[in-house]
Amino acid sequence: xxxxxxxxxxxxxxxxxxxxxxxxxxxxxxxxxxxxxxxxxxxxxxxxxxxxxxxxxxxxxxxxxxxxxxxxxxxxxxxxxxxxxxxxxxxxxxxxxxxxxxxxxxxxxxxxxxxxxxxxxxxxxxxxxxxxxxxxxxxxxxxxxxxxxxxxxxxxxxxxxxxxxxxxxxxxxxxxxxxxxxxxxxxxxxxxxxxxxxxxxxxxxxxxx
Amino acid sequence: xxxxxxxxxxxxxxxxxxxxxxxxxxxxxxxxxxxxxxxxxxxxxxxxxxxxxxxxxxxxxxxxxxxxxxxxxxxxxxxxxxxxxxxxxxxxxxxxxxxxxxxxxxxxxxxxxxxxxxxxxxxxxxxxxxxxxxxxxxxxxxxxxxxxxxxxxxxxxxxxxxxxxxxxxxxxxxxxxxxxxxxxxxxxxxxxxxxxxxxxxxxxxxxxxxxxxxxxxxxxxxxxxxxxxxxxxxxxxxxxxxxxxxxxxxxxxxxxxxxxxxxxxxxxxxxxxxxxxxxxxxxxxxxxxxxxxxxxxxxxxxxxxxxxxxxxxxxxxxxxxxxxxxxxxxxxxxxxxxxxxxxxxxxxxxxxxxxxxxxxxxxxxxxxxxxxxxxxxxxxxxxxxxxxxxxxxxxxxxxxxxxxxxxxxxxxxxxxxxxxxxxxxxxxxxxxxxxxxxxxxxxxxxxxxxxxxxxxxxxxxxxxxxxxxxxxxxxxxxxxxxxxxxxxxxxxxxxxxxxxxxxxxxxxxxxxxxxxxxxxxxxxxxxxxxxxxxxxxxxxxxxxxxxxxxxxxxxxxxxxxxxxxxxxxxxxxxxxxxxxxxxxxxxxxxxxxxxxx
Numbered sequence: 119x120x121x122x123x124x125x126x127x128x129x130x131x132x133x134x135x136x137x138x139x140x141x142x143x144x145x146x147x148x149x150x151x152x153x154x155x156x157x158x159x160x161x162x163x164x165x166x167x168x169x170x171x172x173x174x175x176x177x178x179x180x181x182x183x184x185x186x187x188x189x190x191x192x193x194x195x196x197x198x199x200x201x202x203x204x205x206x207x208x209x210x211x212x213x214x215x216x217x218x219x220x221x222x223x224x225x226x227x228x229x230x231x232x233x234x235x236x237x238x239x240x241x242x243x244x245x246x247x248x249x250x251x252x253x254x255x256x257x258x259x260x261x262x263x264x265x266x267x268x269x270x271x272x273x274x275x276x277x278x279x280x281x282x283x284x285x286x287x288x289x290x291x292x293x294x295x296x297x298x299x300x301x302x303x304x305x306x307x308x309x310x311x312x313x314x315x316x317x318x319x320x321x322x323x324x325x326x327x
Numbered sequence: 328x329x330x331x332x333x334x335x336x337x338x339x340x341x342x343x344x345x346x347x348x349x350x351x352x353x354x355x356x357x358x359x360x361x362x363x364x365x366x367x368x369x370x371x372x373x374x375x376x377x378x379x380x381x382x383x384x385x386x387x388x389x390x391x392x393x394x395x396x397x398x399x400x401x402x403x404x405x406x407x408x409x410x411x412x413x414x415x416x417x418x419x420x421x422x423x424x425x426x427x428x429x430x431x432x433x434x435x436x437x438x439x440x441x442x443x444x445x446x447x448x449x450x451x452x453x454x455x456x457x458x459x460x461x462x463x464x465x466x467x468x469x470x471x472x473x474x475x476x477x478x479x480x481x482x483x484x485x486x487x488x489x490x491x492x493x494x495x496x497x498x499x500x501x502x503x504x505x506x507x508x509x510x511x512x513x514x515x516x517x518x519x520x521x522x523x524x525x526x527x528x529x530x531x532x533x534x535x536x537x538x539x540x541x542x543x544x545x546x547x548x549x550x551x552x553x554x555x556x557x558x559x560x561x562x563x564x565x566x567x568x569x570x571x572x573x574x575x576x577x578x579x580x581x582x583x584x585x586x587x588x589x590x591x592x593x594x595x596x597x598x599x600x601x602x603x604x605x606x607x608x609x610x611x612x613x614x615x616x617x618x619x620x621x622x623x624x625x626x627x628x629x630x631x632x633x634x635x636x637x638x639x640x641x642x643x644x645x646x647x648x649x650x651x652x653x654x655x656x657x658x659x660x661x662x663x664x665x666x667x668x669x670x671x672x673x674x675x676x677x678x679x680x681x682x683x684x685x686x687x688x689x690x691x692x693x694x695x696x697x698x699x700x701x702x703x704x705x706x707x708x709x710x711x712x713x714x715x716x717x718x719x720x721x722x723x724x725x726x727x728x729x730x731x732x733x734x735x736x737x738x739x740x741x742x743x744x745x746x747x748x749x750x751x752x753x754x755x756x757x758x759x760x761x762x763x764x765x766x767x768x769x770x771x772x773x774x775x776x777x778x779x780x781x782x783x784x785x786x787x788x789x790x791x792x793x794x795x796x797x798x799x800x801x802x803x804x805x806x807x808x809x810x811x812x813x814x815x816x817x818x819x820x821x822x823x824x825x826x827x828x829x830x831x832x833x834x835x836x837x838x839x840x841x842x843x844x845x846x847x848x849x850x851x852x853x854x855x856x857x858x859x860x861x862x863x864x865x866x867x868x869x870x871x872x873x874x875x876x877x878x879x880x881x882x883x884x885x886x887x888x889x890x891x892x893x894x895x896x897x898x899x900x901x902x903x904x905x906x907x908x909x910x911x912x913x914x915x916x917x918x919x920x921x922x923x924x
Contacts, residue, residue: 162402164395171391179382189383196382197390204394205401268377287374290345293338311341312334315367318374 156217160207167204174218175200177289178225184284185229187269195232199225219295222285226299274321279314282307336360341371385661403463403472443483443490444498453501466512467519473509474522474529477502481533484540489682491707493545494552499537503555506530510562527566534559538625538637539678539704541582542749553578556627560637564609571608573627577635580628581747587754587783589622589641597636599624600754600783601728601763604634615641621755650700650860650873653690653708657901659683664702666691667856668901669875672701680706693860693874700874718776718797718810721766722835723790728759737778739765740793741835742812744778756785756920764788766915771811785893785916793840796830796848799823807842816842826851828898830913846884848898848911856907858897861921862889862914870909872897877907885912892919 158166178199182192202224210220272280278300285296286307293307300307337360340353350368354361442448456476463469480502484494510530513523537556544552553575561572587600595607597616604626606613613636616622622641626634658665663672664683671693673679679702683689688708693700722740737744744767757763764786769776797810802822807814807829814831820842823829828849833842849855860873868879872895879885889895893916902908 162398164398167394167398168391171394175387175390176379176382179387180379183380192380193382193386193390197386197393200390200394201397204397268374283374286341287371288377288379290375292342308334308338312337312367315337315370319366319370322370 152217153212156207156210160210170203171200174203174221177218178221181222181225181284181289182229184269184272184288185280186232187273191232195225195228199228202228216291216295218289219291219298222289222291222295223299226281271318271321275314275317278302278310279317282310282314283318286311333360333363337364337367340364340368344368344372345375400472400475403468403475443486444495445487445492449497453497467516467522470509470512470516470519470522470526473505473512474526477505477509477533478529480505481536484536485679488540488543488680491681494540494543494548495545496548496551499544499548499551499555502533503551503558506533506562507558510565514565523566527563530559530562530566534563535638536678538582543680549581550575556582560609563611567611569608573609573635573637577629578627579630580632581749582637583626583628583634583750583752584623585626585752585754586623587621587752587758589616589618589620590758591618598758599636600752601758601760602626602634602752602754604636606636606639610636610639612639612641615639617641649703650693650858650875651690652693652856652858652873652875654688654856655854656683656685656687656689659685664689664691664705667858667875667899667907668905669700669907672696672699674701677702678704680704695874717768717770717779718795718812719766719768720812721764721784721786721794722792723788724759724761724763724765725790726761728761737781739767739781741791741838742776744769744776744781746778746781750778751780753780753782756783756916759783762790776811782894782915785918785920787917791835793833793835794831795833795840796828799825799827799829801825812840814840814842816845820845823847824850828855830911846911854900855898855910856900858895858899858907860895862891862893862895865889865891875907877909878902878904879909879912883909883912885914887912887914888917889914890919892921893917894920 155166155169159170175196179192179196182195182199183189186192186195199221203221206224210217272283275283281300282296285291285299286293291299293304293311296302297304297307302310336357340357343353344350350365350372353368354364357364442452456479460469460472460476463472480498483498484502487494487498506526506529509526513519513526516522534556537552537559541552556578557573557575564572583602585600585602585604587602590598592598592603595605597604597606599622604624606616616639620641622639624636624640625638626636628634652666652669652671654666656664656666657668661673663670665671666689671691674696681687681689683705689705690708691702692704694703695701720740720742722742725738725741728737737746752759759765759781764784766782766784767776767778768780769778771777795809795812795814797812799822800808800810802808802816805816805818807816807822809829809831814833827847830846830848831840831842832844833840835841858872858875858877860875862870862872863874864871870877870879870889877897877899887893889912893914896913896915897907897909898911899907899909
């Protein structure tokens with residue numbers, strides 16, 4: 119359900135929370151509904167945990183896949199984030215930051231940890247190799263923008279530019295939330311947004327980075 | 328009028344589009360920047376329309392199950408209790424211990440949660456588990472939590488195995504400790520039938536696992552191993568209402584895995600595949616014993632050298648079906664692995680001793696489940712150190728080979744092989760006794776030739792005739808070194824490349840081995856698959872060995888008479904049609920050991 123909502127969200131306000139989509143509650147009560155669900159989940163109510171899981175696992179998986187380009191790695195990361203979300207739920211307090219942003223901050227941190235572990239082990243990121251050797255910007259420019267192409271194009275951006283594109287334009291967070299997730303100011307996010315779109319446009323037009 | 332930066336204008340327009348405003352409306356508002364804005368805003372819209380990646384349902388379900396279980400654990404550990412004065416002491420202790428853990432760094436306690444027994448944080452993990460137990464006051468809940476913690480030890484052991492690490496003492500001790508405490512609690516909770524059933528089932532699964540891992544336990548952990556296995560076995564005995572127990576001393580010299588025909592010897596003494604074992608009230612499924620049936624037993628060798636059967640599985644006359652496949656992993660998924668052109672299923676019962684990756688050489692013990700080939704066990708197929716490649720040697724058993732005492736060296740084909748607790752003995756084709764023909768797979772260690780597997784063959788041949796296969800290591804003046812064994816070859820025999828796998832039919836005389844025929848089976852770098860199993864079907868050049876289809880070609884070298892029901896060794900490579908093309912086939916038995924319908 120949220121998939122269809124997101125696809126059509128360009129022409130409609132992106133205000134529906136994933137929880138609202140899952141529970142079917144009206145837009146006017148969605149924030150309260152989500153908070154109620156979170157409160158029950160903090161008490162380890164299984165049904166509430168299930169709602170949160172159903173709402174956020176696909177989003178975290180999508181986020182992870184666009185970063186990692188590997189199904190298994192994305193599944194591992196999504197599963198890890200869900201467990202961490204559960205274990206840290208008791209510490210979540212609403213301070214003006216949407217719950218979704220809190221969950222994605224966990225995901226972002228886990229992703230950073232993963233990259234650090236890989237670098238320590240000297241693991242070669244096959245997806246990086248794939249992006250640089252198999253899918254040149256020229257070939258990307260000739261094709262329509264599909265999911266696979268988006269993933270390869272994103273690989274040509276810096277990590278921060280990629281984060282902004284995914285968090286803001288795919289996951290629908292505002293600057294403030296993106297800033298909280300990435301640990302950057304709103305001003306920095308605005309600048310990153312400009313550079314990210316410009317870089318992505320150059321990649322898709324077949325220009326060198 | 329102050330000019331706004333382009334990035335601010337861009338940001339405002341992006342937000343406006345997300346709120347539902349049209350692209351043209353934004354561009355009309357900022358005509359000077361419209362040329363630069365249009366492509367970026369259009370791109371932003373395209374990115375937003377990118378279809379999301381849909382997660383796989385199976386993975387999502389598995390992940391949810393993990394979350395659900397974790398939540399259940401957290402619920403048990405966070406039970407609300409009314410504070411009473413008499414409880415202050417245990418709570419204070421818990422707080423003090425927990426405080427000490429937190430004082431060491433909350434991050435430390437958190438980081439310890441995933442640590443394995445070889446990590447310095449493992450002790451912190453065990454301490455935090457104890458803290459959790461201290462604040463659980465309901466006995467049934469405590470037993471449940473102890474069983475969870477015991478199961479966690481199993482997961483840790485499997486994680487170590489997959490990393491190629493030995494099993495240390497600390498995890499075995501922790502497993503035994505938690506299992507015994509749970510069993511003690513449940514002994515006084517007859518009403519908790521579900522928990523009792525879980526305890527017995529878990530103990531059986533853990534005992535089965537540990538019995539299969541004798542070879543993977545570090546030397547310094549052998550005592551803890553014996554204690555852990557004894558504790559698990561005794562939990563099962565108590566659960567079945569049996570008052571007798573086994574002692575760790577009954578496992579002092581490890582365990583033995585024997586398959587063969589059953590014969591009675593004396594009261595509570597049976598012969599399985601020619602090996603004498605004691606079968607009494609401490610043996611599970613002893614009532615399945617019937618003379619003439621085929622059985623597989625896991626027996627413990629005690630400090631007195633005698634064997635006690637712990638677990639028994641009896642079958643109708645006929646061998647236990649199974650095959651061995653060795654080669655490089657071609658593909659791997661969550662539930663199957665492709666090797667030699669055949670998909671072999673992975674099940675929750677598969678004992679996986681390593682993490683599977685493409686290109687890795689593995690050895691898979693294959694069995695049949697619901698009509699499909701599944702992996703019973705997967706381990707590394709790499710040889711040990713370069714100085715000790717494995718040797719397969721066939722010869723006649725000479726002298727006494729009874730396992731009833733502490734004899735641990737058998738003479739087969741004129742060579743002495745050390746029999747260890749880890750040696751697998753397959754006596755399905757007949758008892759292991761003087762005069763029997765046997766095939767030994769062994770490696771050379773400081774102790775000499777250590778037998779990993781001994782298989783009795785259905786063969787009658789000259790007792791001086793031997794056959795061996797191994798890695799060619801070099802030659803010198805007409806003598807070849809094959810997996811540590813010196814072989815005299817005929818004049819003019821061309822030496823293969825070092826590292827080649829060769830088979831040699833030979834004669835033993837005067838303590839020396841004289842080759843009659845030599846064949847090169849595999850050269851270094853060949854992507855060869857090795858298959859071992861019963862010849863189940865033959866249709867012209869298409870055979871089925873074990874559960875694997877193979878094809879013989881005009882280049883196949885065949886040694887022996889193929890009859891369905893005999894055991895076969897095959898070396899081959901995957902053909903273009905995906906089927907294993909046999910290069911070299913050796914028939915091990917001269918008569919069928921299983922009747923194929």
